[in-house]
Amino acid sequence: MQTWSSVAVPRLPGTPRPLRLHDTATGQVRPTAPGAAARMYVCGITPYDATHLGHAATYLAFDVVNRVWRDNGHEVHYVQNVTDIDEPLLERAQRDSDDWIVLGMRETALFREDMEALRVLPPRQFVGAVEAIPEIVEVIAKLLADGSAYRADDAEFPDIYFDHTATGRFGYESNYDAGTMAKFFAERGGDPDRPGKRHPLDALLWRVAREGEPSWESELGAGRPGWHIECSAIAVNRLGLGFDVQGGGSDLIFPHHEYSAAHAEAVAADHPFARHYVHAGMIGLDGEKMSKSRGNLVFVSRLRADGVDPAAIRLALFAGHYREDRAWTDQLLVDAQERLARWREAVALPAGPEAGDTVARLRDHLSDDLNTPKALTAIDAWVTSALRRDGTDETAPGLIKEAVDALLGIVL
Numbered sequence: 086m087q088t089w090s091s092v093a094v095p096r097l098p099g100t101p102r103p104l105r106l107h108d109t110a111t112g113q114v115r116p117t118a119p120g121a122a123a124r125m126y127v128c129g130i131t132p133y134d135a136t137h138l139g140h141a142a143t144y145l146a147f148d149v150v151n152r153v154w155r156d157n158g159h160e161v162h163y164v165q166n167v168t169d170i171d172e173p174l175l176e177r178a179q180r181d182s183d184d185w186i187v188l189g190m191r192e193t194a195l196f197r198e199d200m201e202a203l204r205v206l207p208p209r210q211f212v213g214a215v216e217a218i219p220e221i222v223e224v225i226a227k228l229l230a231d232g233s234a235y236r237a238d239d240a241e242f243p244d245i246y247f248d249h250t251a252t253g254r255f256g257y258e259s260n261y262d263a264g265t266m267a268k269f270f271a272e273r274g275g276d277p278d279r280p281g282k283r284h285p286l287d288a289l290l291w292r293v294a295r296e297g298e299p300s301w302e303s304e305l306g307a308g309r310p311g312w313h314i315e316c317s318a319i320a321v322n323r324l325g326l327g328f329d330v331q332g333g334g335s336d337l338i339f340p341h342h343e344y345s346a347a348h349a350e351a352v353a354a355d356h357p358f359a360r361h362y363v364h365a366g367m368i369g370l371d372g373e374k375m376s377k378s379r380g381n382l383v384f385v386s387r388l389r390a391d392g393v394d395p396a397a398i399r400l401a402l403f404a405g406h407y408r409e410d411r412a413w414t415d416q417l418l419v420d421a422q423e424r425l426a427r428w429r430e431a432v433a434l435p436a437g438p439e440a441g442d443t444v445a446r447l448r449d450h451l452s453d454d455l456n457t458p459k460a461l462t463a464i465d466a467w468v469t470s471a472l473r474r475d476g477t478d479e480t481a482p483g484l485i486k487e488a489v490d491a492l493l494g495i496v497l
């Protein structure tokens with residue numbers, strides 16, 4: 086599937102700071118240790134109701150990861166999927182008597198456009214679940230062969246399930262207890278009560294074709310893939326096991342990322358799937374998580390249609406820490422637009438206060454688990470001083486402009 090177009094990332098003078106990130110598996114903020122090419126997989130959208138501000142907040146967080154790694158001189162091998170076949174998509178198409186394939190294409194196109202407008206650096210590979218079915222089937226066949234997967238005890242629909250005990254370390258990513266796992270498994274696409282499974286938590290790998298449902302021929306018989314296996318296969322086949330960051334919103338901690346890891350580790354008989362499991366908090370509206378099921382969505386495209394500068398959307402979302410569950414409010418956007426205008430006024434000045442240590446502080450804060458609130462405050466300080474005409478350094482405005490572009494993706 087075609088990815089979206091990229092933007093230039095200015096190279097900054099001075100000393101970059103190595104990135105430290107919170108890892109859900111260990112519960113710690115610790116250094117990432119990428120090789121020459123940092124490797125990152127961030128779960129993509131299920132293409133309907135895109136791109137709401139929850140999606141945007143999560144992809145913007147990982148855009149800062151990308152930019153800090155580049156500031157440290159790394160290439161970034163970034164991969165992202167599109168879940169263009171899944172229950173929720175079929176249900177939405179049914180509800181709107183829409184063609185599920187065209188719905189997916191339309192929403193994915195809008196997502197690309199929104200990501201470009203937000204200046205999010207694109208993944209090198211942007212892969213749909215449907216186009217990945219052949220490689221997904223290959224992984225499932227291996228899991229069946231080595232006994233990590235099994236056919237449900239159901240003559241009519243012998244769906245294939247993953248035995249969650251296969252790796253012996255199931256649960257290391259989320260650290261959730263059994264009760265929490267059961268709750269989230271049921272709430273987020275799992276089928277704990279399906280008869281014929283060895284254990285309620287076992288996850289679907291392959292759903293045998295049902296009347297009226299899309300299905301694909303394969304060595305497993307006609308059917309379609311489960312959800313988690315798509316991200317295992319797409320990530321490992323392009324990044325290899327042990328890549329640097331597996332990313333997504335906190336609603337993916339379990340079951341999705343637990344299973345993405347377990348499937349990949351079972352077939353590789355090795356671990357870890359990823360060295361950091363990084364999760365962004367939930368953006369809410371009026372006290373509820375912004376989500377398709379609730380329909381309380383604010384869309385990037387709606388704001389763009391209203392003439393909102395995407396740079397202000399970045400500033401509004403960066404005003405909160407990426408790991409915090411936080412609310413989107415109109416005031417947040419108004420404050421961001423004012424901040425953006427002040428920053429632009431300051432960098433348009435012929436001179437300003439020396440900017441080297443402001444850039445150093447920007448790097449300190451962003452490399453410390455993406456502390457964007459403190460990073461914005463560091464720029465505010467320089468801007469306030471510049472607007473008071475405190476400075477005579479003619480290179481300062483240009484340096485601030487470059488740093489804000491390179492590290493925050495915002496053009497002043």
Ligand SMILES: Nc1ncnc2c1ncn2[C@@H]1O[C@H](COS(=O)(=O)NC(=O)[C@@H](N)CS)[C@@H](O)[C@H]1O
Binds near residue numbers: 366
């Ligand atoms: N309200 C929200 N706040 C922050 N992030 C969110 C919110 N809602 C969804 N996300 C994140 O946005 C990304 C896409 O969400 S999604 O469209 O539901 N799609 C999926 O979760 C799957 N296609 C991942 S393979 C996920 O990382 C999800 O965690």
Ligand SMILES: [Zn+2]
Binds near residue numbers: 128129166316
């Ligand atoms: Zn995923």
